[in-house]
Amino acid sequence: MDEQITGKRFLAVTVLNVLITVVEIIGGLVSGSLALLSDAFHNLGDSFSIVLGYFAQTIANKPETSKRTYGYRRAEILAAMVNATFLVIVSVFLIIEAVKRLQQPTHINGEIMLLVAVIGLVANLLSAILLYAGSHSNLNVKATYLHVLSDALSSFAVIIGGVILSFVNITWLDPVLTIAVAAYIAYEAWPVIKQTVTILMESAPKLDYKGIEQDLIQIDGVTAVHHVHAWMIDEKRIIFSAHLNCHDMKLSDVEKIYQQVDKLLNEKYGICHVTIQAEYHRGKDEEFFDTNVDEENLIK
Structure with a gap:
């Protein structure tokens, strides 16, 4: 029905x-x-x-x-x-x-x-x-x-x-x-x-973020993941964005990585909309989530 x-x-x-x-x-x-x-x-x-x-x-x-x-x-x-x-x-x-x-x-x-x-x-x-x-x-x-x-x-x-x-x-x-x-x-x-x-409030949906990070790094050409954001439009649609550090490669090769990321996040984690920004070295040392706030102290 x-x-x-x-x-x-x-x-x-x-x-x-x-x-x-x-x-x-x-x-x-x-x-x-x-x-x-x-x-x-x-x-x-x-x-x-x-x-x-x-x-x-x-x-x-x-x-x-x-x-x-x-x-x-x-x-x-x-x-x-x-x-x-x-x-x-x-x-x-x-x-x-x-x-x-x-x-x-x-x-x-x-x-x-x-x-x-x-x-x-x-x-x-x-x-x-x-x-x-x-x-x-x-x-x-x-x-x-x-x-x-x-x-x-x-x-x-x-x-x-x-x-x-x-x-x-x-x-x-x-x-x-x-x-x-x-x-x-x-x-x-x-x-x-x-x-x-x-x-x-655009709170992060319940996802295995550690698993997502490990899965993305396993993709050939990806060296690191940072600046991750995830939120929900409604109870079924999850939106995801991230910066990927990749090897120095042609844009056409980066698009192949995008396709793999889309398929992985959709089929394994149920994410319907993915936005990826590819980078070479910029931000490589940043944390997985883009935050400089101590959440525990903030809550207190």
Whole structure:
């Protein structure tokens, strides 16, 4: 199945989330369930997030231009960060409200809570199925998928609470369920935030740099490697640049080395874009990474 999620699927998921929101707001007000109202506002945010994710995907597919030489792929990274950050903020808000409810418990109508939660679970599961295809290969879709999946989990938790409250009036159950679901949502969203920040800060991707250095030096004609930089445009595309010290040779022979470097870095390390500067003696004594900063002292 295509990694890109179609506009029709995004539209279907958005419509489902809007319908769930309306039903859960009504059900939450009638039943008095904080967990149900929390899930309703969560779904309302999801509708915005899904639309944002769709437009980000559309923008990301635009071709490179003279103003955006790497294209617009980071639009999806920005959308993923916004979506995941929103999830964490919502989770904190839900926990605060749940703690207040623990201090001032209210009666919950378990039957209404159960019925509405079942409707929400079915709709959220349908949405998750529609988004599942692209959730493993795209951070933007993954963030949107996590929104929907967390809603499904929330609905399932509310169902359990509704079943119990239909028979026993446990005043603390509804806010405790809310806290548990909110904590899970934040737990799932945090890694997405960390990864998007890593990409936007152009941090070095996790590569075997020592292995890269050894492999490049093994290429016939290469004597040293320095001034290395590596960063990511999105979660799949790694950019790499380096200076190679080579034997004194013709430019046509240097091009053959370039071809070997491109093939090596692409096939063995998954690097999609390589920029190499060939040099004879200049910079030969420089370090592999071009930095004069003591990173440990900088962190301290």
